Amino acid sequence: MSKILIVDDEPNILLSLEYLLKKEGFRVFIARDGEEAMAIMEENLPQLVILDIMMPKVDGYEVCKYIRKKSDEVKVIFLSAKSKQQDIKKGLDLGADLYLTKPFGNKDLVAKVKNLLN
Template sequence: MYKILIVDDEPNILLSLEYLFKKEGFKVFIARDGEEALGIISEDEPELVLLDIMMPKVDGYEVCKHIKDQHKNIKVVFLTAKSKQQDVEKGLNLGADLYLTKPFGNKDLVTRVKNLLN
């Protein structure tokens, strides 16, 4: 069973993604900001992190940088409203494995996450 961490400050997105991935058989952790995410990553080391960019305390770019510096085996998928080319490039340059913009399709997201993990 893969462990996945969902990081977003929007409660509705957290709830729907948590439900979606639990239904698909994942062990799901959730964090409401980047600081909380860093704690979960160091304790539970998930295989994949779904990561928003715009969050309180520590933003998604900083979380991604930390993951790629300290936990190179963890996959990072940005799931964000930031859709400008410069945002996409910044995310990928920091080491993100995938950059998806909101809104997204649930089936597509699950398929892409499974492909990254297999």
């Protein structure tokens, strides 16, 4: 069973993604900011991280750098409202496997998650 960490400061997004991915059979961890995400990764390194960019304490870009220092194996999907080309380029340059913008489709997200993990 693949482990997925969802990192977002929006409670509604956390809850809906947690429900959606658990329903698909994934083991899901949630973090409300980058600091909490890094603490969780010390205990449970996931196979995939769904990561917001704009968060309190530590932003998604810093978390992505942290993930890449720990492992090249962990897949990273940025899920952000930041949709400018330079934001997308920065996310991918930092090592994200995929950059999706909000709003997003649930079926599309689940398909992309499964695709990255296979």
